[in-house]
Amino acid sequence: MRASYLTRGVLGLVLMAPALSMAQETETEETVRAYAAGYKAHFTCSATFNGGKTLAQIKAHELTGIYPLVADLVAQLPDAEIDAEKKRVSVRYDPDMPPRISQWRPHLGCAQLPVGAEASAAAYLPAIDLPEPDARTDDGAPWQEKAPINGDSGHQALDKVMRAAIEGDARYGANALTSVVMVATPEAILSEHYIEGFTPTTSQRTWSVAKSIAVSVLGAAVQQGMLDVKAPATVPEWNHPADPRRAITLEQLLHMASGLDSNQAGNRTDRLYIGGGAVTDTSTEFALEAPPGKRWKYANNDTLLSVRALRGAMGDDAAFLRFPFEALLYKIGMVHTKPETDWRGDFVLSSQVWTTARDLARLGVLYLNDGVWDGEQILPEGWAQYVSTPAPSQPPLDRGGSGVTPGYGAQWWLYNERFPDIPNDSFAALGNRGQYLVVIPSRNLVIIRRGYDPARGDRFKLDVFIRDVLAAIRE
Structure with missing residues (x-):
């Protein structure tokens, strides 16, 4: 437990x-x-x-x-x-x-x-030379069975839940705007619904779901022997012998426990996200304000720095830009996924990825299969357990009484015993405006919800949706 x-x-x-x-x-x-x-x-x-x-x-x-x-x-x-x-x-x-x-x-x-x-x-601007896959269609792999899109799955209880979510039932948030809901196992898409104008090839911004994609890319690098999560992060800007940030480990960055100052709200990196800044003139410049590993603080910069460390470890900018595609994305069929960069060639993998519901589901299936795809170990054995194990430093227990929220692993949120109606091994990638990828190993299940929830108001209630999906499948 x-x-x-x-x-x-x-x-x-x-x-x-x-x-x-x-x-x-x-x-x-x-x-x-x-x-x-x-x-x-x-x-x-x-x-x-x-x-x-x-x-x-x-x-x-x-x-x-x-x-x-x-x-x-x-x-x-x-x-x-x-x-x-x-x-x-x-x-x-x-x-x-x-x-x-x-x-x-x-x-x-x-x-x-x-x-x-x-x-x-x-x-x-940075560019890469790779064959570009055809993203105009989706081949439906790896699923052998697929429920009709926006149709009857043959499971009446599940269809009822999915339609309620896509049609904006207040049960899941009075102000929520859902664009996609999808439930899948490694073998079958059990149900898949889109709003008008959306298809399996329509991509949306992931927002912070990108962080869980980032740790998957880093996992592929660990599998290939490029990185050690226990070792200091190889951030080039911290190489001076007097810089105490040299001791921050990759794992501490993945746990949101770098100890770095990341502004009052670490989720706001405006100068990078919308101000034309670069990772190297924003994220790498902050000083320590707490001992590394002793404090949890959600920060886009910790994710950005972890990916910057991969670039430092590789020492080959062209290979670095190709790596997410060659080592992970294209191997598992995530051909509709675009991880964007800043103008200097660093990936903004804390937020700026565009992808489809099916591509996110493919990532979820990879985790259900413990990092194996078509017989190849893409992520290290046990990586799913690693990212879903509670970090030593956790979010504060109470932040204003606005409801129960998950714990934190390594760039994934944890739905554990605090949610008694949800299996204790559930972990999720969560992003702004209601982007959700939920992985439930004990049920061999992936749940996707994408949306355009408003900045304020009653947003999508993910825990209620998960509970209802699981109850429907049991019927």
Whole structure:
């Protein structure tokens, strides 16, 4: 049995970034306007060229639910200018400055140019030379059986639960907006439902579900002997012998226990996410404020630094950019998945991944199979147990009394005995606006829910949905 290290209100504070307005006093009006333009350009670029979405869908989904710092400005700015030939999106925000620009690339999706950069700078963005898979269709592998999409699965009780979720039943959150629900085993898709306009090839931003993808990429590197989670993280910027951060281990980063200052709310990294910044001029610059391993603090930077450590360990930038695809994603059929980078070539694997429900389910199946795919050990044996074991430092037990929230492993959240109606071995990838991947080894089951929940209000109740799915399957 896992230790009961659960906290009330953590999800609302650390996963739902829009619920917080954390504008820093050092950010000028000009900077915030650049942020807003960057948000509009980047989300439009990714949704257009990764997700294949229409302008109407983008306005309804990607350009809503925005946190207060830039929400009004995003709405007030001119419409994004989409260059379909160059796969580039621009948003004008200041007559004296170049527009904010986001540029799409094969495999790597969209990257923002720095504030002040002209369009010509896009020629210097990182790119990789790999055969590009056809993401226009989904072959349905590895599942031998698939329930009809939006149809009757042959299991009346399960169909009732799935339709209630996709149709917005208040039982699962009065303000929740669900786009996809899916339940699968390694052998079969038991049920799969989409809102109008969505298909198995429609991708969405993962938000913080990306963190669980990140630790899977790192797991593949551990399997190949490139990394040791117990060893100090090889972050190049920390190489000076006087730098105490050199002692922070990769495992401490994965446990959200680096001890680093990551602003008041570690889930807000605006300068990187929407401000055209880079991992190396944001995440690597923070100082220690607590002993490593002694304090849990949810922080995007800990994830970003763990992936930066992989780049440092590999010492080959081209191989680093290919690694997620060659070692993990394309091996298990996640061909619709685009992990995006900053303009310097570091993956933003704390949030900026675009993927489909089926691709997330494939990752879940990999964990159900203990890292094995088609006979190949892609993740280390026991990696599923590793990421789902409670970290030594856990989230606070009480964060305001807003409900029971999970414990934490290694870049995965833990649903243990604090949720008596859910199997104790359940673990989940959780992201902003209601992105959920749940893995339940004892039931050999993966549950997916994607959505566009609002910044405020009654969001999707994942624990209720899990309980109802499990009860329905038992009937």
